[in-house]
Amino acid sequence: MKNKISLIHGDGGKATNNLINNLFLKYFNNTVLNELNDSALLNINNKKIAYTTDSFVISPIFFNGGDIGKLSICGTVNDLAVSGAKPMYLSSSFIIEEGFSIENLEIIVKSMAETCKKANVQIVAGDTKVVPKGGADGIFINTSGIGFIYDNVNIKASNAEIGDIIIVNGTLGDHGIEIMCERNNLKFYGNLSSDCAPLNFLVGEMLDICPYIHVIRDATRGGLAAVLNEIAEASNISIELEENFIPIKEEVNDACEILGVDPLYLANEGKLCCFVPEKYAYAVLCKMKQHPLGINASIIGKVVAEDSAKVYMNTFIGGKKIIDMPSGYALPRIC
Template identity: 70%
Template sequence: MEERISLSHGSGGKQTNNLINDLFIKYFNNEIISEMNDSAQISLDGSKRIAVTTDSFVVNPIFFNGGDIGKLAVCGTVNDLAMSGAKPLYLTSAFIIEEGFEIEKLEMIVKSMADAAEEAKIQIVAGDTKVVEKGGVDGVFINTSGIGTIYENTNIKAYNAMAGDVVIVNGTLGDHGMTIMCQRSGIDIEGELKSDCAPLNSLVDSMLEVCSDIHVLRDATRGGVAAVLNEIAEMSKVSIELDESSIPISEEVKGSCELLGLDPLYIANEGKLCCFVSEAYANQVLEAMKKHSLGANAAIIGRVIEQVPQKVYLKTIIGGKRIVDMPSGQQLPRIC
């Protein structure tokens, strides 16, 4: 049977990685793209290093508690730049709009983008608009590209994790994914389940002010923390051991995951990062994160260890230990 694209190819797990490595890298491969960072790190004519990234947003629903597709587009692109240790400066934005889409809704989305850009202190400097026949897209899709300058004396790469590093996250996990899932399904969770969608560049600035020797930064979007940590373990050729009791998860996310039989480690985030830094600087970085509004619930959740096979392991609350695999199959499509 002829192989075709499925929704699982867009969920951020094994199928996504296979598609990237077996198809796109096969034809586009070069020393820059092969590093597989959230942003390409390049130099122009020997000048200051810059970071370049691009992303597309097809989230469903378009409006959700805590944001919308416009805010998500700006924050997602800004965050990819920040994960390279870059100062985001400029964004471009392209809209693919379905015939019949309400102008009022489009204005709400554009205003949301402008507000998010102002919060992140970046400018949207170019764009494009296409309109397709009804049914050609689901409302509106947005593509963005971003450019930023990389801070000096930093070397943040996905393959830089090393034994002895501490793994830090800046807050509760799974908020965005569970907000989208519950809103789609009409599930009413007690409390306030809200997307964590936010630009993380100012938080990263605070972290780099106290420690320029951060080894890895990644935002845990599609596939959640499980996908990101497996990618880092594979690229850095290390193992990562997590402590379940230290992982911050809100009661709303815990409740909804228990109801639906899901693991918060595999649920998408849009305002959470994973930081790998040597133990010597861990407390300084953690303290700086906690002083920032987007890091108030920051926590050390694990360590990089020398263990074979190179996997992500979880020390459970009851004293056991299990492997946290790369997510596989259809997790939650159109999450961003």
């Protein structure tokens, strides 16, 4: 398998990064792409624009808390929002397997329309392709989006600075554990549900109170662990987390313990982390807590000076634990 693509190349961890750096950047090399932000940050006729694209192949296509349609809109809206942009317009492309239910397709399209309305964006272009039976797994969706970057905002993965306070807007691992249980027909107590949600209005309120936020990222594939390692490498800083402060639902934590997975490595679809200068951190945290998608926001760590870029966590028992970039797939086709 050394010279072939495997599922591990799609998990958002080390194999994904190696594929991007050693193959795609080798041929697509340019200054915009090389920054590897969630969106391309463009300056066109003195207008600052964010542009992004994403594909969605999740299995199952319907799950507690959402479906592939809702997910496709939230994923693209969120990539624009965490880049410091106001999402405006999306395109949507469907690859549909022959024999797919038109009734299910209508449910998905209706879900997309409802999510667009909630996020205040419009789908203004699209495409549909149908492949023979067995040529796809039901339905795949690609969405692209553009938005205008807010004035006086400069958000990049490479902008983290020593002293920055790291905040997440809520509990981690909700989406990943829900999909894992749904796919394997596992039942646990409590209400396991995906956190799939558009974050653009939350981000807008955060930037209203503090346009000086250095980094915002949504923790999707590879979870918080992957995102923090990417930021540490891009900014050449180290990150110190506090395990006591990381918000995780009790039922999610219990399910993770039973299944032997770490919630820090599980995908989220409605969670972000931000790096805020210390003097603005409390104001940003308070503003986040006033929003429905930030009620459980928490300060989880800070940027510290170290000899090499790394992420580590001060544990419950007083030790230190290295949080490395994911190196294997906990769950393929998570988004």
